[in-house]
Amino acid sequence: MPKRKAAIAVGGVAALGAAALLLPNANASQDKDAATAGTARTLRTTDATALADRLKQSLGGQFAGSYYDSAKRRLVVNAVGDGDAVARAKSSGAVVRQVENSTADLQSAARTLRTKASIPGTAWAVDPRTNKVIVSADSTVTGAKWDRLESTVDGLGSGTATLKKTGGTFKTFVSGGDAIFSQVPGGNVRCSLGFNVTASDGSPAFLTAGHCGVAAKQWSDSATGQPVATVDQATFPGEGDFSLVKYDDPATAAPSEVNAGNGQIVAIKQAAEATVGSTVFRMGSTTGLHDGQVTGLDATVNFQSETDPSGVDTVTGLIQTDVCAEPGDSGGSLFTQEGSAIGLTSGGSGDCTRGGETFFQPVTTALAATGATLGAGGTGAGAGAGADDQAGADDQAGGGDEAGAADQAGAGDEAGAADQAGAGEQAGAGAGADDQAGAGAAQGKGSKHHRRDGHRGGTSSLTGSN
Template sequence: MRPSPIISAIGTGALALGMSIAVAPGAGAATLPSEPSTDDVAATMQEALERDFGLTPFGAEELLDAQAEASEIDAEAAEAAGDHYGGSFFDTESLELTVNVTDAQAAEQVEAAGARAEVVRNGHEALLGVVDDLDGTGGEDGVVSWYPDVADDTVVIRANDAEAAQSLIESADVDPSAVEVEQTEESPRLYADIVGGDAFTMGGGRCSIGFAATDSSGNDGFVTAGHCGTVGTSATSEDGSGSGVFEESVFPGNDAAFVSSTSNWGVTNLVNTYDGGDQTVSGSEEAPIGSAVCRSGSTTGWECGSIEARGESVSYPQGTVEDLTRTDACAEPGDSGGSFIAGDQAQGMTSGGSGDCTSGGTTYYQEINPALDTWGLNLVTS
């Protein structure tokens, strides 16, 4: 049985992404940054994709437009497929959205909605059932993570030790034909190391702000990674003039938190791109697997990559975190909690990963929408 939405969608690794929730004007407070025009925002995102994906200006614009259209089609196709919906993924090279179905008739309905259809044996729900069974074991030493691979219609177990992966399969009593073992040298870790300085601090450590949000009572605040602080932990803005407290936090199991502003911490709908500009946030529509995303964090700034998997359970030394999303965007300690965004749509908060921004690496984020829904939060979009 899958955990409740808040737990299953809130993840537990921690990279602090720096979103520009500036301190509200006041005694010793920084002024709020001016909101960029729509053209400025588009240029900021396009330039990042040109740099990290090796695209021309036209190619970057075409990718963003195709992704936005794919997100809309994906929702329509999923509704058309109904119970036969088997997951979907987007190809950043062909700019094509593929929707898996478990019934040939449903394939016709999906294609009528504008997506390419692929008939598969298992489908996303069946794969999630396998993931649930693996989650129930608590993991094995030598196993890094496991996730539903929608494109290949299988569950992938990533492990340093093949025997440990086989032991996990046997312990979970899952169908071996539905599972693929992938050898990896990665050893994921959390990115909330004590590195000192900027973004926001808590108890001597540093993390990054994810996205500005307000609670059901209208209190300002922001979402970040759960491993950055437990409920009741104090948080301080980069310049020391703003303060807040962790009102909600979950980790491990998931990795998300809500910090409520207590003094001089005003909200904006901006994410810091660390190039003198900002990216506006207009919503939180989930991007399909394969989509290009960019992340912002107080250690490494603004970096981009692609969504490689969703619903991945990651075995950190501190415990297993479920329902994370894996990307090939790089990050480093101090980036925990920071923003992941696709176009102008918020995706999630940085959790942890492997590698760095010199040699490259893997970074996981916790999806934002389950946290918003579970805690009754409203994403700031204006």
């Protein structure tokens, strides 16, 4: 197998990124009520995620979301009403909090927003810590658009939804970087590889952002190299932002691991759902390794269409985080320190200097939709930790376990509808495409391992992150 192909299969697993940079973990605000509950047990995030899945099933319509209290290492579960199911939930080791809004209430509010306020530059997601839908508007939402959005949110009631302004502009992160490339009329498209998978027919493949797959059909591991992979399926906009790209050579080695830079390799063992409050790591070809927390689930992002100046590209079902990202990071992997695949980078606002919001496509959803499986021993659409793990998780808690990995647990996002950008930038629209072309040519030689040194990033390791 040619060296170039081997490089994209091995080094590319983690978005073929830069030197590792691990930021101090952000301390998400914790609900004061979560400090009570004498029966609550200390949990690792993977076990907290599994316990949340179990309680969601047992509580049924009374379940109103959950989040991980990273400070106390506890799972907080929202419940509407009382009864035997709630009593059993309290005895499971979770902190059970009584709230006003049910999951159905919050989903209804999101549908109202979709109907009345699908305005480019807006996004919303459920925040279980406040038991509300948090609505965000970027700098482009002004005048009549702002008035319309504000009126819609006010109509939902202050106890159901909250409106906030966010800096910058929601956009996809398709331009720049040096992970995977495609040559299109007008310039090059550049994205990041997310996770290696096995397609339903048994062939080696990888997942990346849907707007990357829509932007271009064939992909290479260098700006001027021959294609080594071809898009098999792509979803964007709509119900997700993901692509399944098959390697052209069926003998390509596609190990299930993330190359986090600086000699760090994280074995990817399974796919897992995101948990609000948990710490996750993002690897991208432009900015390397960064971490942050999951801040919302089932996010909807509305982006100005790149193909229709008066249109909007809406993407649903994403994970919202405070992890930074920049152009070129699109499609890159969101994962946990313990080896759970959580999401694929989609879009957002801000950058890794000022910070911002980034949305990710849940890996579990992408796997279920494409029929692919993670690696040789990974799971398709299953949650990361199984019920078995969660059972003992209540006690395993002891301080040591969670130390490094605690919050990686995961999220899947939310990624961003911004992805529409893919289509525009692919055609060379936007400076990104031009820049990437130049940068790519300069860096397009040798393996992705060598290119990591050219990116921004520090030298911190994944260990000791929590």
